[in-house]
Amino acid sequence: MSSSPVPSAAAAASKVLSFSQIRILVLASLGGALEFYDFVIFAFLAKLIALHFFPASQAAWLRQTEAFGLFGAGYLARPLGGIIMAHFGDIAGRKKVFTFSVLLMALPTLMMGLLPGYETLGAGAPLILLLLRMAQGAAIGGEAPGGWVFVSEHAPPGRVGLATGLLTGGLTGGILLGSLVILALNTTLSAGDVSDWGWRIPFIIGGVFGIGAMILRRWLDETPVFREMHQRAETASSLPAAILLRDYRFPILCSMLTTWTLTAAIVVLILMMPPLMQTLHHIPPTETMLASLVATLCLTISVISVSALTDTIPLSAMSLVCGPLLAAGAFALYSLPPQFPHSLPVWAGLAGLCCGFVGLVPVGMLRAFPPMVRFSGVSLAYNIAYAIFGGLTPAVISSLTPYTPLAPAIYVTIAAFAGCAGLWLMDGRKRTRIRKQAASVSV
Structure with missing residues (x-):
């Protein structure tokens, strides 16, 4: 994106998104939505996660506090993951990092849905869950900034705001998607089934679709801005x-x-x-x-x-x-x-x-x-x-x-x-x- 002034209404109206740019926006928004979906379903299911990954001898409030502590660990991992991925995004290219971030979110999410609980792994269960949660945090730390940069540098002049907004809407749409899946889960299954095994379904769904989004993102092109910088040796x-x-x-x-x-x-x-x-x-x-x-x-x-x-x-x-x-x-x-x-x-x-x-x-x-x-x-x-x-x-x-x-x-x-x-x-x-x-x- 250049540092030119904001274009006039007539100039902006004359710019339209090409089919290729629309495809980029759709794939970027889909991946971003899935990443935010993967991130927030942990919060929605924290109470059930606490039942499976912490000792039954602990008080219920303590187990839930520990589960929310794992949720918070994702936030702590965001700066480090985001800064590392952004470093390589500015040096090696936006596309590579943008594709890697969704894979880094999808695999831990899928593993959360398949991970045995405390009764099977003992203290190893919450420790592995902590590592997976931190991997998710690192991934989402690179996803939102990477997505904004990627779509803005693909957008035509006068449409950067629209492109960025569509991606941001995709990110917030991931929260909506997570809410809908949890609502559907609780209306189609009994409370006992949700507590026993149903809580795993949203994680498995998110992991599978995330891997699919990563495969689709491999077909995206590097941004014109980065290609030009690379050709001019301006990275x-x-x-x-x-x-x-x-x-x-x-x-x-x-x-x-x-x-x-x-x-x-x-x-x-x-x-x-x-x-x-x-x-x-x-x-x-x-x-x-x-x-x-x-x-x-x-x-x-x-x-x-x-x-x-x-x-x-x-x-x-x-x-x-x-x-x-x-x-x-x-x-x-x-x-x-x-x-x-x-x-x-x-x-x-x-x-x-x-x-x-x-x-x-x-x-x-x-x-x-x-x-x-x-x-x-x-x-x-x-x-x-x-x-x-x-x-x-x-x-x-x-x-x-x-x-x-x-x-x-x-x-x-x-x-x-x-x-x-x-x-x-x-x-x-x-x-x-x-x-x-x-x-x-x-x-």
């Missing part, structure tokens, strides 16, 4: 991470601020919403599950739409609209359901639509870094911020909700305005750089 000659820390500290900081907003929207308004509503307002689990599905569907639609608008509207202007909307959606979700019984799916859907800010985040990060270190820059900022805020957000929310049920909304609002500042500063810095380049050319 990073030293460690991309070292170049970033030397020359791009400010874009990294701004990108981390925007990623904080993304994590707040996803974690607080989507993933944590069902248990919070059950605890805070005693809303039945069936209603919170339906609300989660509605919110995720609306989130996916919103992300694609908002990302596409960045092809014609400056990021700074979009942030001034999407940031306050995100805060308003959070307050509606966490304040209105108690006043309107059985209305949670409505407010959850509204909150999902207000999460369009999520679509601005990858666009801003892609514009912040030049092609030579783009993969590493996006991966470094995104994964470190996600590891920090993804891990701290549940603890912060849990500690604050006893003081006020609006704590989740307040937290999202603070993160939203931090993200607005990050996008505004990144966009302003880019406009300044473009003006300087134009002035040097005219001279």
